[in-house]
Structure formats: structure tokens, C-alpha cells
Amino acid sequence: MAEVKLLGVWYSPFSHRVEWALQIKGVKYEYIEEDLQNKSSLLLESNPIDKKIPVLIHNGKAICESMVIVEYIDETFEGPSILPKDPYERAIARFWIKFFEDKGQAVGKTFFLKGEDQEKGKEELCEMLKILDNELKDKKFFVGDKFGFADIGANVLGLWLGVFEEITGVVLAKREKYPNFCPWRDEYINCTQNKKYLPPRDELLDKFKSRFQAAQAAAVASAAK
Incomplete structure (x- = not known):
């Protein structure tokens, strides 16, 4: 079974984009709430360039930027399409x-x-x-x-x-x-x-x-x- 983690902040619209996509696809994932004033080592290691949320970690591989992540989720997991087919x-x-x-x-x-x-x-x-x-x-x-x-x-x-x-x-x-x-x-x-x-x-x-x-x-x- 794929291991999926999401590093985010619950009130962030950018985190919310990714959560919505995961839920549409029915993907089970571990949500990890970040403290932006005291960023975790996992966040800093997973997104060393921008050091921002959200970050999706899929089988140990990190994907950054909310809509890039949404598109990755759409292409990777089965379920209803998020991007149009046409x-x-x-x-x-x-x-x-x-x-x-x-x-x-x-x-x-x-x-x-x-x-x-x-x-x-x-x-x-x-x-x-x-x-x-x-x-x-x-x-x-x-x-x-x-x-x-x-x-x-x-x-x-x-x-x-x-x-x-x-x-x-x-x-x-x-x-x-x-x-x-x-x-x-x-x-x-x-x-x-x-x-x-x-x-x-x-x-x-x-x-x-x-x-x-x-x-x-x-x-x-x-x-x-």
C-alpha cells in the first residue's frame, strides 16, 4: 500500500487544495500539521528551496506547490478526474x-x-x-x-x-x-x-x-x- 503524507496548515487555502484532491480520489493519507513559526525538520528536508507548505510525500518522495501536487494526485491515483479529459x-x-x-x-x-x-x-x-x-x-x-x-x-x-x-x-x-x-x-x-x-x-x-x-x-x- 502506498504511503502518503501531507504536510500542511489547516487554515491554509493551499493545503486545502491538496486535501480536497486527496479526498476526491479517496486516497488515505497521514496529515501532519506544521507550525510555521517552528518548521519541522521533515518540512525543511522535504522542501529545502521554499521551505513552505503544502508538501505531499508519496512513498518517500516529496512533491511541492499546491496545484502541482493536485495534478500529481490526479495522474497518480484512481478515482474521479480532477483535470478535464479534453x-x-x-x-x-x-x-x-x-x-x-x-x-x-x-x-x-x-x-x-x-x-x-x-x-x-x-x-x-x-x-x-x-x-x-x-x-x-x-x-x-x-x-x-x-x-x-x-x-x-x-x-x-x-x-x-x-x-x-x-x-x-x-x-x-x-x-x-x-x-x-x-x-x-x-x-x-x-x-x-x-x-x-x-x-x-x-x-x-x-x-x-x-x-x-x-x-x-x-x-x-x-x-x-
């Missing part, structure tokens, strides 16, 4: 993953930075949502007729974006402005099939609320010096 649709799914990787930093800028950097992040995020809203016009999913590779890659926007908006009060993804993106997000969160793969939203709220409060306290302390 070559054109597969290429389009990979295109959207590249788009999310290139533009996704806007989410972090919007909610974790202040001042000019935050305002720039808001502009970038709104432009990103505008593009996605146009893409999802007359479509339920990014590629094909079910949630797949591209939708899993967009999980920051599917669940985490709403969590950040609620905590900070900075609400950008408004239904009247993005009438196609918001139904996709609703489906992402509320679809019965997806719910079993999603981390509890209330637990994400508690986790990130404490992180934002700590960041704000640190900023106030720094400003007072």
Missing part, C-alpha cells in the same frame, strides 16, 4: 490556475497591508473580480460542467475572500457589481458535494480574526514608538 479544456484550466497565481497576491495586499499598498491591492482585486465575472457569464463553473481543477485553484476567492471581508469590513465582492462571480462563490460554499471538502467557516473566522487583531496591535505599537 486537451483544450485542460489547457484552459491550467490557464486559469496561472491567472490565479499571477493575480492572487491582490487578496493579501487588500486585507493584510495598509495605506497605499492596500489601496493598490483593492484596485488589483477589483480588476481581477471584473475579469472573472465576465468569464463566468452564462457559465456555472470555470471549465466544464462540474467543479474541477480551476475551481479548486480559485479556493481563496471561493471561501477565504468572504472570511477576510467579514473580519475587516472591507467588502469588495458585491453582488450588484459582480452578478456572475457571486453565484459561483455561493455554489462553491453551499453545494452539498463541496461542503464535505471545505474547512469550517466559523473556525476560519476565529483563526483569522485573531491574526488580524494581532497584526493591528503590532501596527499600533509600532506607530506609538
Whole structure:
């Protein structure tokens, strides 16, 4: 039997991508929660270049980068396909993953930075949502007729974006402005099939609320010096 381990952090959207793929495929695995402030020797040995999670260890071999891991899982294990079978649709799914990787930093800028950097992040995020809203016009999913590779890659926007908006009060993804993106997000969160793969939203709220409060306290302390 294959030995599969996943090094991750439960509240990380990147770890979540890999867990979702493993669960879709029905792969049994050992989950190892990492402390990013005190990284384990196993993580440092398994990903010596970036020293980041997630890392999948399959029969002693380490694979890094969340969507690279998802694609590896899809190709290696039996079960429902995650990537489309059609070559054109597969290429389009990979295109959207590249788009999310290139533009996704806007989410972090919007909610974790202040001042000019935050305002720039808001502009970038709104432009990103505008593009996605146009893409999802007359479509339920990014590629094909079910949630797949591209939708899993967009999980920051599917669940985490709403969590950040609620905590900070900075609400950008408004239904009247993005009438196609918001139904996709609703489906992402509320679809019965997806719910079993999603981390509890209330637990994400508690986790990130404490992180934002700590960041704000640190900023106030720094400003007072």
C-alpha cells in the first residue's frame, strides 16, 4: 500500500487544495500539521528551496506547490478526474490556475497591508473580480460542467475572500457589481458535494480574526514608538 503524507496548515487555502484532491480520489493519507513559526525538520528536508507548505510525500518522495501536487494526485491515483479529459479544456484550466497565481497576491495586499499598498491591492482585486465575472457569464463553473481543477485553484476567492471581508469590513465582492462571480462563490460554499471538502467557516473566522487583531496591535505599537 502506498504511503502518503501531507504536510500542511489547516487554515491554509493551499493545503486545502491538496486535501480536497486527496479526498476526491479517496486516497488515505497521514496529515501532519506544521507550525510555521517552528518548521519541522521533515518540512525543511522535504522542501529545502521554499521551505513552505503544502508538501505531499508519496512513498518517500516529496512533491511541492499546491496545484502541482493536485495534478500529481490526479495522474497518480484512481478515482474521479480532477483535470478535464479534453486537451483544450485542460489547457484552459491550467490557464486559469496561472491567472490565479499571477493575480492572487491582490487578496493579501487588500486585507493584510495598509495605506497605499492596500489601496493598490483593492484596485488589483477589483480588476481581477471584473475579469472573472465576465468569464463566468452564462457559465456555472470555470471549465466544464462540474467543479474541477480551476475551481479548486480559485479556493481563496471561493471561501477565504468572504472570511477576510467579514473580519475587516472591507467588502469588495458585491453582488450588484459582480452578478456572475457571486453565484459561483455561493455554489462553491453551499453545494452539498463541496461542503464535505471545505474547512469550517466559523473556525476560519476565529483563526483569522485573531491574526488580524494581532497584526493591528503590532501596527499600533509600532506607530506609538
